[in-house]
Amino acid sequence: MATNKIQEGKILRLTVASTVKANDPVVVGNAIRGVALTDYDSGDAKASVEIGGVWDLSVQAKDDAGNSAVAVGDRLYYAGSASPYLSKKKTGKFFGIALETVTSGETATINVFAGDLTGPDRASHTVIAAGIHTVADSPLDTSELISVTGILATDVVLATMSVNGGSPKVNIVSAVAQASPAGIVVTADGTFTTGDKINYAVLRAAL
Numbered sequence: 001m002a003t004n005k006i007q008e009g010k011i012l013r014l015t016v017a018s019t020v021k022a023n024d025p026v027v028v029g030n031a032i033r034g035v036a037l038t039d040y041d042s043g044d045a046k047a048s049v050e051i052g053g054v055w056d057l058s059v060q061a062k063d064d065a066g067n068s069a070v071a072v073g074d075r076l077y078y079a080g081s082a083s084p085y086l087s088k089k090k091t092g093k094f095f096g097i098a099l100e101t102v103t104s105g106e107t108a109t110i111n112v113f114a115g116d117l118t119g120p121d122r123a124s125h126t127v128i129a130a131g132i133h134t135v136a137d138s139p140l141d142t143s144e145l146i147s148v149t150g151i152l153a154t155d156v157v158l159a160t161m162s163v164n165g166g167s168p169k170v171n172i173v174s175a176v177a178q179a180s181p182a183g184i185v186v187t188a189d190g191t192f193t194t195g196d197k198i199n200y201a202v203l204r205a206a207l
Helices: none
Strands: 011-015 025-028 032-036 046-051 054-060 075-078 093-098 107-114 125-134 143-147 156-163 172-179 182-188 197-205
Touching (some): 032 093, 143 197, 156 182, 172 197
Antiparallel strands (some): 011 046, 025 032, 054 107, 075 093, 125 197, 172 182
């Protein structure tokens, strides 16, 4: 039995900047990306950081050329000196994928998929499709098919509700890629409502 384990791999105790607060996005080196669970501790100069996952984070809709709208599936970059930390500015370090939109030039809190441990300044996956799907089926059901041409069953799917008009509101239980019919099967814990909107992104492992 191994006796040299220090900590779980998803929540790391890392040396961070003294300005880090709980809920802040954090990038350490070129490969570690996550969100601080605790404030910077002056005792050991560290914070607890959870790697990966989907988080509500503040994002500025700008790139290196100026104002630029954030679309579902866009790559977001981290710049520790900026406020907020995340934008489309590639002069920062890759952080994750936007799962919601931000109007050009504005700042908003949106769902962001934080990239897991990957190689230096590159994503482990490439976004091959992304968008906003509006539920319009009749009769309505607990599952919804989003057509995506060229999708593979091995692709990774991320999905969140952007408009949730039902009563009670539904929560997404699963979002699975399938090759035939080509698309994403999104399953909820209740019946979707006409006009509900689902943000989705399809990621394929980078070569």
